[in-house]
Amino acid sequence: MIKRFLKAAAILLITAAVVYAAPVRPYTEHKTYFKGNDYELNVYKIYGRRDGNTMLIIGGVQGDEPGGFLSADLYAGIRLEQGNLIVIPRANLKSVIMFNRGVDSDMNRLFIDNTTNTSNDQEVVKVLIAYMKEADIFLNLHDGRGFHNPIYINEHRNPNRFGQSVIVDTDAYKCGGNTLNLKSMATTVLNSINARIPDTDHHLTYFNTKTDSPDTPFKDMRKTATWYALRHFCIPAFGIESSKNIQSIELKILYHNYAVNEFMKLMDIIPENPPIYVAPAVLENALITVNGESLTVKNGDVIKIKKNDVVSVKHIETNYERGISCDILGFGNLNNIGKEIPVTYSTKIVFRKDNAKFAEIAVEVDKDKHTAVHTAAVEQQASAVAPPASAPRTIVEQQSEDNKEYIFYVAINEKEISVKPEETLVTKTGSRFKILRLERYGKDTDLPVNLRGWVPRNVTVNSGDDRGYVFVVNPSDMITRWATDKQKRTYPVTVESEGKEFVRFYIKIE
Numbered sequence: 240m241i242k243r244f245l246k247a248a249a250i251l252l253i254t255a256a257v258v259y260a261a262p263v264r265p266y267t268e269h270k271t272y273f274k275g276n277d278y279e280l281n282v283y284k285i286y287g288r289r290d291g292n293t294m295l296i297i298g299g300v301q302g303d304e305p306g307g308f309l310s311a312d313l314y315a316g317i318r319l320e321q322g323n324l325i326v327i328p329r330a331n332l333k334s335v336i337m338f339n340r341g342v343d344s345d346m347n348r349l350f351i352d353n354t355t356n357t358s359n360d361q362e363v364v365k366v367l368i369a370y371m372k373e374a375d376i377f378l379n380l381h382d383g384r385g386f387h388n389p390i391y392i393n394e395h396r397n398p399n400r401f402g403q404s405v406i407v408d409t410d411a412y413k414c415g416g417n418t419l420n421l422k423s424m425a426t427t428v429l430n431s432i433n434a435r436i437p438d439t440d441h442h443l444t445y446f447n448t449k450t451d452s453p454d455t456p457f458k459d460m461r462k463t464a465t466w467y468a469l470r471h472f473c474i475p476a477f478g479i480e481s482s483k484n485i486q487s488i489e490l491k492i493l494y495h496n497y498a499v500n501e502f503m504k505l506m507d508i509i510p511e512n513p514p515i516y517v518a519p520a521v522l523e524n525a526l527i528t529v530n531g532e533s534l535t536v537k538n539g540d541v542i543k544i545k546k547n548d549v550v551s552v553k554h555i556e557t558n559y560e561r562g563i564s565c566d567i568l569g570f571g572n573l574n575n576i577g578k579e580i581p582v583t584y585s586t587k588i589v590f591r592k593d594n595a596k597f598a599e600i601a602v603e604v605d606k607d608k609h610t611a612v613h614t615a616a617v618e619q620q621a622s623a624v625a626p627p628a629s630a631p632r633t634i635v636e637q638q639s640e641d642n643k644e645y646i647f648y649v650a651i652n653e654k655e656i657s658v659k660p661e662e663t664l665v666t667k668t669g670s671r672f673k674i675l676r677l678e679r680y681g682k683d684t685d686l687p688v689n690l691r692g693w694v695p696r697n698v699t700v701n702s703g704d705d706r707g708y709v710f711v712v713n714p715s716d717m718i719t720r721w722a723t724d725k726q727k728r729t730y731p732v733t734v735e736s737e738g739k740e741f742v743r744f745y746i747k748i749e
């Protein structure tokens with residue numbers, strides 16, 4: 240039964256060897272036909288962790304049957320441990336939108352041979368038929384009138400009503416050298432479904448429309464999807480009906496789910512429950528207010544504000560519902576969503592899924608006039624114990640007695656110079672400045688040395704170690720909140736150990 244999918248997989252592998260790597264199971268493929276059309280058709284192929292049988296689920300072939308299309312819709316988002324699903328939740332989108340059985344025609348009467356019809360409905364039907372070819376079993380989900388019952392009880396519960404049933408075109412169908420025993424499959428499923436439904440009035444019944452029989456009262460069924468699938472593709476095909484006479488939409492969906500789940504069980508198609516999602520988070524957009532005015536921003540955007548403008552992240556649109564936080568670096572705490580924060584210096588808004596950053600927005604305070612701020616590095620600097628521009632030097636001076644054994648080595652215009660802790664090295668705009676090393680008692684400590692306020696360009700990850708980079712000295716390249724003087728010309732060069740700064744000197748730009 241799984242031959243079709245194996246063949247498809249083999250073709251995929253051959254292609255993959257030449258062009259691209261095949262996706263790793265489990266995964267979902269989403270394909271859209273007739274995009275933007277009233278008949279837009281969305282198809283979801285869910286590939287299980289292990290291969291197996293493939294079930295085609297179609298909902299909404301008639302637009303006023305929400306139990307069916309809303310149930311199908313849930314399976315579009317499923318993950319599978321074994322087997323595969325092809326889910327087409329809304330086969331007739333136009334009719335779903337209009338809440339009409341069939342706006343242009345009854346789509347479930349178009350599965351006929353040798354049609355010359357080229358309507359939109361018919362174009363959709365062609366696609367549906369193409370997917371039957373890939374399936375080992377087919378379920379067509381409907382909401383029917385009343386309650387099917389083999390014996391006439393009353394107007395709503397009798398042999399001509401379709402609601403609450405599992406429909407077959409025949410008890411058994413011979414094809415491909417086999418007999419598809421539809422009755423036995425349906426009966427097995429029905430026993431399990433009904434065992435779950437305490438209200439016996441809502442039990443589903445077996446309904447054979449005897450589609451091909453000359454005396455069938457349901458000759459119309461010869462134009463339906465299930466009969467087509469049987470005849471052309473030799474796959475077991477069932478109509479699943481909840482009842483339009485059941486008021487609760489939730490119950491209608493539930494009964495469909497019961498049926499789909501039992502058919503999946505029968506076909507060894509095993510859901511992954513709970514579904515595992517480890518795909519990276521993606522920021523669709525975020526809604527940010529500045530002094531109450533809304534902005535919709537995307538990853539990498541820059542917001543320009545004035546000092547003390549109140550910034551607030553109101554909404555984060557991502558592919559995850561949980562585990563999302565955002566941090567206005569240097570302000571508030573780790574999770575700043577919804578907080579009204581006056582921003583006093585240029586910073587970043589960092590978006591995280593759990594511990595992983597997936598997007599960031601630069602916030603530039605106008606008067607700083609610097610634009611070449613590298614993102615990753617700013618995050619790191621700001622999350623260190625980051626004093627604002629008027630950083631007290633006193634802490635460093637207290638430690639200076641203990642720092643005598645340290646000497647910094649730098650190069651200015653390729654000329655090596657030694658600098659003692661707390662000294663200020665004066666250099667001119669345009670000089671080439673490079674940090675070489677920090678020595679202790681004449682030996683290289685190999686500790687990272689960080690010029691605060693400077694971010695090496697074209698570096699994706701700044702380790703906080705600026706040794707070896709050539710910095711062409713220019714005050715307009717500096718992040719001025721790190722300056723230790725009012726003129727924004729003096730910047731500390733610091734060394735940390737175990738997260739604590741213990742020695743520094745200063746570079747002053749003339």
Ligand SMILES: [Zn+2]
Nearest residue numbers: 301304381382
């Ligand atoms: Zn229907």
